Amino acid sequence: MMRVLTSLSRPFLLALDPERAHELTLRALELGVYPRDTGASDEVLGLSLWGLDFPNPLAVAAGFDKDARVADALLALGCGFAEVGTTTPRPQSGNPAPRVFRLIAERAVINRLGFNNAGHAAARRRLAARSQRGIVGVNIGANKDSRDRIADYVAGIETFYDVARYFTVNISSPNTPGLRDLQAPEALEDLLSRVMAARAAMVAKGRPSRPIVVKLAPDLTHDALQATVAMLVQHGVDGIAVSNTTLDRAGLTDLAAKEAGGLSGRPLFQRSTVMLARVHRMTEGRVPLIGIGGIDSLETALAKIEAGASLLQLYTGLIYEGPGLIGRIKDHLAQVCRDRRLASISELTGTRAAEWAAKQI
Numbered sequence: 001m002m003r004v005l006t007s008l009s010r011p012f013l014l015a016l017d018p019e020r021a022h023e024l025t026l027r028a029l030e031l032g033v034y035p036r037d038t039g040a041s042d043e044v045l046g047l048s049l050w051g052l053d054f055p056n057p058l059a060v061a062a063g064f065d066k067d068a069r070v071a072d073a074l075l076a077l078g079c080g081f082a083e084v085g086t087t088t089p090r091p092q093s094g095n096p097a098p099r100v101f102r103l104i105a106e107r108a109v110i111n112r113l114g115f116n117n118a119g120h121a122a123a124r125r126r127l128a129a130r131s132q133r134g135i136v137g138v139n140i141g142a143n144k145d146s147r148d149r150i151a152d153y154v155a156g157i158e159t160f161y162d163v164a165r166y167f168t169v170n171i172s173s174p175n176t177p178g179l180r181d182l183q184a185p186e187a188l189e190d191l192l193s194r195v196m197a198a199r200a201a202m203v204a205k206g207r208p209s210r211p212i213v214v215k216l217a218p219d220l221t222h223d224a225l226q227a228t229v230a231m232l233v234q235h236g237v238d239g240i241a242v243s244n245t246t247l248d249r250a251g252l253t254d255l256a257a258k259e260a261g262g263l264s265g266r267p268l269f270q271r272s273t274v275m276l277a278r279v280h281r282m283t284e285g286r287v288p289l290i291g292i293g294g295i296d297s298l299e300t301a302l303a304k305i306e307a308g309a310s311l312l313q314l315y316t317g318l319i320y321e322g323p324g325l326i327g328r329i330k331d332h333l334a335q336v337c338r339d340r341r342l343a344s345i346s347e348l349t350g351t352r353a354a355e356w357a358a359k360q361i
Contacts, residue, residue, distance in 0.1 A: 013025065013319075018101070019100050029074070030073070032073070035077070035323060036076045037077055037078030037326070041056040041080065041330060042056075042330065042334035044337040045080070045333060047344060050211035054081055054135060055080045056079075057080055057305070057311045057312050058078070058079050058080050058311075058313075058329060058330060059081045059311065060079060060082065060315055061083065061292050062170065062313075063086065063111075063315060066084070066086065066117040066118075067117055068085075068122075068123040071126075071130060080135070081311070082134065083313065084137070087117050087119065087138065089155045089156070090120075090143050092114075092116060092117065092143055092144060093116055094113045094175075095113060099112045100113065101256040101261075103252065103265070105254055106267055107265050107266040107267075107296060107317075107320050108265030108267050109263070110256060110261045110262065111245070112261030112262070113261075114144065114176060120155065124160060127163035127164070128163050135166070136164065137164055137167060137213075138160045138163075138164040138166075139167075140152075140156030140157070140160070141173065141176070150190060150195075153169055157195060157202070162207070166239075168213045168215050169213065169214045170244070171215065172215050172216050173244060173245075173262065174217065174261065174262045175262060180219075183220065184228075188232075196212070196235055211238035211239060213237065213239035213290065214237050214239075214240055214241070215241035215242075215244055215290075215292075217246075218242070218244065218272045218275050219248065225279070230282075232287070233283060233286075233287065237287065239310075240279055240283070241290040242290070242291060242292065243275055243276070244292070245264045246264075246271060246293075249263065251267065264315065265294060265317070267294070268294045271361045272293025273293070274357065274359045277307040277308050277356030277357035279308065280307065280350050289308050289311075290310070291304035291308070291312050292314070295313075295317050295329075296320060297325075298328060298332035301333065302333060303352075305349055306348055306349075306351050306352035307350070308350045333345055333348075
């Protein structure tokens with residue numbers, strides 16, 4: 001019955017203003033009105049990364065649960081992990097509305113939210129109150145008006161260290177002016193040095209070493225991507241998330257395509273997957289990658305893993321396909337592993353990276 005109600009609610013949510021629909025979805029999750037995945041994930045989907053045991057590789061991408069309101073509900077939906085944020089030290093309202101636009105025919109969304117969130121204190125309070133079961137990461141960012149944006153990332157590490165199982169450093173949102181400049185080698189070196197020093201200070205106090213992932217924009221040129229990835233490897237980041245939303249509008253016909261902001265969803269799939277494969281090749285498969293961008297079907301989820309992803313995150317696909325997509329993807333990936341006689345989903349990672357890396361963006 002719950003799955004039927006969820007299916008019936010999708011047209012209603014799509015008829016609402018996007019932010020209103022998002023808030024209603026969060027409230028439903030907070031109230032427990034959602035279809036739970038009561039069964040254990042197929043063992044073949046389990047994988048160990050960074051000393052963490054993921055029951056399956058799927059999660060909802062950052063931006064959905066900015067203030068850590070529904071991390072446990074996302075796990076109960078069947079996700080193998082959850083990522084909250086992006087959260088900034090101080091609360092901020094973000095950019096003026098309207099700031100989220102659906103491109104329904106394109107199965108896409110444009111947003112220019114601008115890190116709207118309630119700040120570190122609110123998110124930390126909620127994370128500290130949960131049971132700590134399951135893997136929950138925290139996506140950290142910088143306030144728009146910060147005088148020292150790198151200090152904001154350091155504050156994120158320090159604030160959430162005891163409640164986060166891993167961190168994602170978001171330097172790739174297009175909706176905070178100048179934020180993507182932190183991907184340039186000189187700025188990135190300063191950022192990574194200070195973030196890694198913050199973690200080292202925590203480890204020196206006897207705390208565990210939390211994995212640090214850096215999330216990249218899909219609009220980097222090939223040369224810029226090489227320089228950025230080289231810097232990430234040099235500083236020993238634990239993972240790379242590929243990718244955030246894009247500013248590219250090639251091939252779009254929806255009138256909303258003219259809106260400023262980052263584009264997510266189906267049109268991002270090709271660009272983000274080619275970039276994912278190239279990063280896999282640049283790192284020689286030694287750095288675990290999170291594949292993000294355009295996952296809205298069984299086939300696109302499998303393609304991300306074959307292109308080089310160890311973990312997957314989706315968001316816009318759920319808007320159009322509903323939460324049942326999570327279970328369908330898990331079933332499909334498990335069946336692919338059995339058909340190919342693989343012991344673990346991790347054996348699929350990067351098996352078609354060379355092919356994907358050679359494609360055009």
